Amino acid sequence: MSTETPSPIERGDQRGDFIREIVAADLREGRREGIVTRFPPEPNGYLHIGHAKSICLNFGIAGEFGGRCHLRFDDTNPMKEEQEYIDAIEADLRWLGFDWGEHLYYASDYFEQLYDWAVDLIKAGKAYVDDLSADEIREHRGTFTEAGRESPWRGRPAEESLDLFARMRAGEFPDGARVLRARIDMAAPNINLRDPVLYRILHAEHPRTGGAWCVYPTYDFAHGQSDAIEGITHSICTLEFEAHRPLYDWLIDNLPVPSRPHQYEFARLNLTHTVLSKRVLLRLVNEGHVRGWDDPRMPTMSGLRRRGFPAEGIRDFVAMVGVAKTDSVVETGMLEHAVRNVLNRTASRRFAVLDPLKVVVENYPEGQSEEMEVPNNPEDQSAGSRKVPFSRELWIERDDFMEEPVRKFFRLAPGREVRLRSAYFVTCTDVVKDADGRVVELRCTYDPETRGGDAPDGRRPKATLHWVSAAHAVPAEVRLYDYLFREAYPGADGRDLFDDLNPDSETVVAGALAEASLADVPAGETVQFERLGYFCPDPDSAPGALVFNRTLTLRDTWAKLQAQGRQDKA
C-alpha cells in the first residue's frame, strides 16, 4: 500500500481505534505473526465514500503493521455482478492511493475448493440438500420469538444429498428447485444459525467463470472460507454482519480450512445531506436527478473526483472520523474541512469572474496593456508566479460593488478606493446605468503609483478584489454545486427521500469570464478562483468551451454575515 502523505494515525500522532488495538495486541501477545487484511467489494455497483472508510481501514492497518491487504471481489451472485464494476472499482481504488500488488483475488477463484468443502460437510452430516421452495423455507424458519421447524429433508441420508448436490452442479435442476443447507439448529435464537442456505442453483452467466457453474455459494459460505484460503488474519466488516459471526465461526470450525481468520465489525460511515445506499444512488441516476454515477453531487468516488476533491482530502477525512461501533452520522462539513485543508495548501490561484460587471479605468491609456506579476499560491512560494494582463477595460464581480454600501461592506462603492489584486488601486468615480436603472458599468480612475498593489504612501484599502482584463478574458461555463439533499437526514421522520432533494444542488453559470491561463488547467487538477472557491475542469470542458465545477466555496465571513442579516429580518 502506498499513500502520498501518511495519515495522522500512520504518523503515530494518534491513538489507534479499537480494531488497531486488537491487531496490536494480537501481534504483541504472539497470537499472530503477521497481519493480512482484505477489502472485499461486491462488483455490483460503484464505490462511494462509505467504502473509503473500509478501504483506508484495511489498507491502513496492513501498512501500519507491516502486513498486506488483498483486493478480493466477492463475486458470488452472477445475477447482479458485472465486469464494468470490477474495472471501475480498481480504478477508484488506485485513485484513492492504494495498491494491492499481486494480491488481486476473486471469490470465484475458490469455487472448486468451496464445492469440495460443501461435499465434506454433507459427508460429515453437517449439511443436506433441501427440496423445499424458498417460500417454504421461509415459513419453516420461524420468527424472532418462535423456533423454526425442521425441513422434512433434514434427515436425508448423506449419500442421497451427495448425489443430489452433484446433480445440482451438473445442471439437472432449474433455479430454486433445491438448495444446500447447513445442519445447525432450527431453534437457535440467532436466525442465521437456523440451517442457513449454503448453495443455490443459478443458471446465469458469471462475469468470470462464464457458464462453468450453475450452483453458487452464498455470502456466508464463501466469505469466511475465502478469508481462510488467503490467510486473512483480521476480517473487518460493518456492523450488520455481527449476527453472522457465529455462522462465520461455525463454518471455520467445521471445515478443514488452512487458517483461522477472525471477523471484527465497525460502524459504517454515514454523512448528512446525502445518502450512501447503492439502491438509492441507482435511482438518482436512473430517474435523471443527476448527470450520472460520476455527477459532482454524488458521494461516489467518481463523483467526488469529478467534483475536484483530492484523494488526500478523503483519506484525511476518514482518519479524522475514526473507527468505532457506534452508529453515527458525520456532518458533511467535516469532509469539506479536510478537502479545503488540502486544497488551500496545494491549489494554484487564478482569477475568474462569475457575475461580471464592466469597469472602465478612465485615466488608463486606451489600447495599452501590461503584464502584472501574480503569485500562484501565497501559501507556497515554490509555486511561483504568473503574468496576468491588465488593461483599461476590466471585469469585476458584481457582488463586489454596492451603489449604496451597507454597514460592514468594505468593497467598491462610489467614491471609494479598493485594491485590484496584484495590480492597482482604483477609485469609483461614476456609475453607468441602463434604462431600467440597472448598473451596467463603473467608471474608475487608477493610481499609477500603486502598481503591483502597494501604495508608496502606505495607505491600505479595506478590500482587495479579483479582476480580469476584458480584452484578454476567456468565457467559461461554471457549475455551482451544493448539497444533493437539503435536509441533513434525507427521508427522516417519514418524509419521502426524494422530496428532500435540494432543487438548487446545481446552478449553471453561463457567462463567467476567466483568466486565459485557465484554459490550460489539466483534467484532475483543482485550482482556486481567488476569493470564490475551488474549481476544477469538468470532463465536458473543451477548448473554446470551458466548463468548471465548483468543488467548494472558500469560507466566507461576509456571506455568513449576509445570511444572518437575512435571518434577522425574517
Add this chain to the structure above:
RNA sequence: UGGCGAGUGGCCUAAUUGGCAAGGCACCUGACUCUGGAUCAGGGGAUUGAAGGUUCGAGUCCUUCCUCGCCAGCCA
C-alpha cells in the same frame, strides 16, 4: 416480541482499563492579512441515556430500566 450491538458538548472520536472528562469539526471573540481566504491567540458549550448500588473515589464495576440500530434473502 427473541437474539446481538450501541448510548460521552450541535457532530465525530478519546479517556493510560477505578483517579481532575481530552481532541477534531462546527460556533463565538480578538490579532494579523494584497483572498472578508489562510494563519495565530482566546472563548462558550457535558449533572458521560436514567435510577439505584459498590467504593475514599465510577464514563469505566454491579442491578434495573429507557432509547436507538441490526437480524426472519436461495442479497452482500
